[in-house]
């Protein structure tokens with residue numbers, strides 16, 4: 269079985285379409301949240317995801333579009349996009365987002381958006397934050413999104429001491445998972461922030477027991493042109509060129 273792991277699509281249809289083409293064939297999609305927000309095609313992205321066998325959890329931008337979060341927590345551009353998304357969503361797609369859980373298990377993974385401790389909001393950017401989160405899931409590994417940067421945290425035990433090794437994961441080759449427990453972030457499809465503008469996603473191959481993170485070059489200008497036409501904030505348009 270091959271599972272396509274996507275996170276933070278953020279209403280970026282050209283990026284999502286390119287990932288689907290490049291990743292094929294796969295059997296199922298695991299979506300780590302934030303299908304919407306920031307980008308111009310929320311309905312199209314939800315509807316495309318729903319064409320495939322998939323499971324998905326909710327992210328903070330999905331909740332923001334539903335009015336479940338206080339938008340004061342967002343920066344000005346994210347707030348603008350959340351309001352725009354709330355108005356753009358069809359009733360059916362809104363109902364789809366409302367029904368999303370915040371946590372799922374697909375062995376050997378727990379699936380959340382932010383962190384297993386706080387699935388909607390917490391960012392796991394550093395080892396010390398990853399370390400406390402290992403007590404909040406029971407599976408061997410946990411898949412997270414939310415930071416928009418690929419990351420790998422592997423737990424190693426020396427006696428009673430827990431050591432967390434943080435690595436920038438390699439692309440296009442299996443992650444060095446070893447025997448330890450781990451937290452993996454596949455990066456963002458629709459708004460990468462690791463300085464590489466290419467869409468980021470992962471494939472989990474159950475037969476090989478391998479997880480590989482891939483990058484996909486997509487038509488950034490196509491989504492930027494649409495954002496300009498719709499009057500999106502300049503910063504949200506520009507950042508897609510640079511991957512920040």
Ligand code: ZN
Nearest residue numbers: 276302329414
């Ligand atoms: Zn996000």
